[in-house]
Amino acid sequence: xxxxxxxxxxxxxxxxAGTGAITRRSFLSTAAAAGLSAAAVSLLPGRAAAxxxxxxxxxxGIGSGATTDSLDPGTYADNYMQSVGHSLHGFLTEVTNTGDxxxxxxESWEPSDDAKVWVFRLRKGVEFHNGKDLRxxxxxxxxxxxxxxxxxxxxxxIVDPIVDIRADDQHTVVMTLEGGNADFPFLLxxxxxxxxxxxxxxxxxxxxxxxxxxxxxxxxxxxxxLVKKNPNYWRSDRGWFESVEFLxxxxxxARTTALMTGxxxxxxxxxxxxxxxxxRSPNHRIYSVNGGQHYSMPMNTTVAPFDNNxxxxxxxxxxxxxxxxxxxxxxxxxxxxxxxxxPGYRYFDAELEQRVYxxxxxxxxxxxxxxxxxxxxxxxxxxAFAGAVDAAILYKENAARAGIDINVVREPDDxxxxxxxxxxxxxxxxxxxxxxxxxxxxxxxxxxxxxxxxFWNNERFNALLVAARAELDEAKRREMYAEMQRLLRDxxxxxxxxxxxYVGAMSSKIGHDAIASNWDLDGLxxxxxxxxxxx
Numbered sequence: 001x002x003x004x005x006x007x008x009x010x011x012x013x014x015x016x017a018g019t020g021a022i023t024r025r026s027f028l029s030t031a032a033a034a035g036l037s038a039a040a041v042s043l044l045p046g047r048a049a050a051x052x053x054x055x056x057x058x059x060x061g062i063g064s065g066a067t068t069d070s071l072d073p074g075t076y077a078d079n080y081m082q083s084v085g086h087s088l089h090g091f092l093t094e095v096t097n098t099g100d101x102x103x104x105x106x107e108s109w110e111p112s113d114d115a116k117v118w119v120f121r122l123r124k125g126v127e128f129h130n131g132k133d134l135r136x137x138x139x140x141x142x143x144x145x146x147x148x149x150x151x152x153x154x155x156x157x158i159v160d161p162i163v164d165i166r167a168d169d170q171h172t173v174v175m176t177l178e179g180g181n182a183d184f185p186f187l188l189x190x191x192x193x194x195x196x197x198x199x200x201x202x203x204x205x206x207x208x209x210x211x212x213x214x215x216x217x218x219x220x221x222x223x224x225x226l227v228k229k230n231p232n233y234w235r236s237d238r239g240w241f242e243s244v245e246f247l248x249x250x251x252x253x254a255r256t257t258a259l260m261t262g263x264x265x266x267x268x269x270x271x272x273x274x275x276x277x278x279x280r281s282p283n284h285r286i287y288s289v290n291g292g293q294h295y296s297m298p299m300n301t302t303v304a305p306f307d308n309n310x311x312x313x314x315x316x317x318x319x320x321x322x323x324x325x326x327x328x329x330x331x332x333x334x335x336x337x338x339x340x341x342x343p344g345y346r347y348f349d350a351e352l353e354q355r356v357y358x359x360x361x362x363x364x365x366x367x368x369x370x371x372x373x374x375x376x377x378x379x380x381x382x383x384a385f386a387g388a389v390d391a392a393i394l395y396k397e398n399a400a401r402a403g404i405d406i407n408v409v410r411e412p413d414d415x416x417x418x419x420x421x422x423x424x425x426x427x428x429x430x431x432x433x434x435x436x437x438x439x440x441x442x443x444x445x446x447x448x449x450x451x452x453x454x455f456w457n458n459e460r461f462n463a464l465l466v467a468a469r470a471e472l473d474e475a476k477r478r479e480m481y482a483e484m485q486r487l488l489r490d491x492x493x494x495x496x497x498x499x500x501x502y503v504g505a506m507s508s509k510i511g512h513d514a515i516a517s518n519w520d521l522d523g524l525x526x527x528x529x530x531x532x533x534x535x
Contacts, residue, residue, distance in 0.1 A: 157449035363403055
C-alpha cells in the first residue's frame, strides 16, 4: 500500500530543455523556519533561463473567477483574485520560490523573547499607486481592516491573535499577540493581507490601489482584469511585463484551446485527461509542482447527518483514494489521509496509519449510527478544482458498494465560492499548501474561523492548536501536531483523499526562475516573476 505522500514519478517534473535547482544548503538554512522538512527539497522544480527582459503584454488564463469577485482582499477566495491581488499589492513578507521567508515591505522584524511582541521596520522609498508614501499608519489601518468582531474578512482568524498594533514611528510597527507565535511573520504573507494606503485611519479595500508591480486599468469581475506596469515600483527585479491581462476561463477545454492557439500565454489547472496534447507540443511546457495542495470534500458538522462522527467515518472509508489518484490525477499527486499535513511539513506524522477504501467498515459505522442506506447530496463544480465533477462521480460509484447513495449535484461554476461553498452541507473544495503546519491547521479548522469550512469545533484540537503555537520544546510541539492530525483524521469533517500537484502550462516564450510550491502560479506571483524570453 502506498503511504500518504509517497511522491509519484510525476510529482515534481518540469518538461523543458534543461533544469535548475536551488542549493541544498540555501534551502536547509531556512527550512526549519518555514516549517518544511529536508524532503521538500525535491519538490521545488526549476529550469535554466535566460536573463529576464522587459516588455510585452502577458495574457494569463486562470481556471476560476466569478462575476461576484471583488477587489476587497478580505474576500479573495480563488486563484483568480489572489493572482490579481498580488499584481496590485505589496505585503509585509513574502514566501519565496524556495520556501524561504523574505522581506518585502517590511525590510526587517524582531520578536520579543516570548515571541509575543513583534517589531517590523518598513522599507523606505515605497510609493502607492496614488502617490502616497508607505508609512506605518498604512500598515496599521490595513491590518485593522481585517480585525474586530464585525469583520467578515477571511483573514480574521489570522489577525485575531493581535491584541495591539501601533505605529512607533513613520517606519516602525509594533504588533502584540495574545500568545507567542514563532511563525507570525509567515502569516503576514497571506494573500488577504496586502498593505493599502490609508486616510484618516482607514483604507478603501475596493479601490485596487496598492504598491505592487502593476496598476489597475480595467476590472470586469469573472471576465477580465487588465493591469499596466507601475512606473514607480520600488523593485528592479520584478514586474517585467509592460501589461498583464488576467482572463477568467473556468472551462478547462476552452482554456487549453486558448493556450494552444496563442490567445493566452499561460494557464493553470491543466486537464490531466488530455495533458498529453500539451506535452507533445514543441511550443509549450508543462509544470508540475507538489506543494501541499489538497482536494477536499468538507461536511458541515453542525447539521445532520454530518453531525454524527460515525457517518463522517463511513464517508471517509467509502472513497477509493488509490483509484482517484490514478484516474482523476493521472498520478500527478499523492494519497491523502483526511488531514492537510503532507510529508513536506516539518511536523508530518509518518506513523499515522493511512486510511484505505473499506466498504465493509463503512457499513459498520453506518449501522452504528443507525443510518443504513444513507442518501446524501454532494455539490460539485470544476471551478473548485480540475476534475472535481469526475471525482464526485467516482466517489458516488465507490460509496455505492458501502450502501451509500451519493447524489452528485452539479453546481454552476460562476458564484460557486459565494453560493455553494460553506452554504451547502457537503461540497467539493481545495486548499493550497501553507508554509507552516499551524497555518494549514488554523485557517480551515480552528473553531470560529471565517474559513472553517466544516464548522468543526473540537475542544481538544483547539487547545492543542494554541498550545503548540507557543511551545518552544521541539519534541512536545511535534507530539501536539501529531495528535492534531489524528483528531482531524478520525473526528474532523473533511474527506481529504488526495494531495494534488499544481499542474499548468505555458508558452515556450515565457521565462521564469524556479517555480514556487506554496501556491499555484508560482506562489500566485506569475505576473510579477515571469517574463518573455523572446518577442
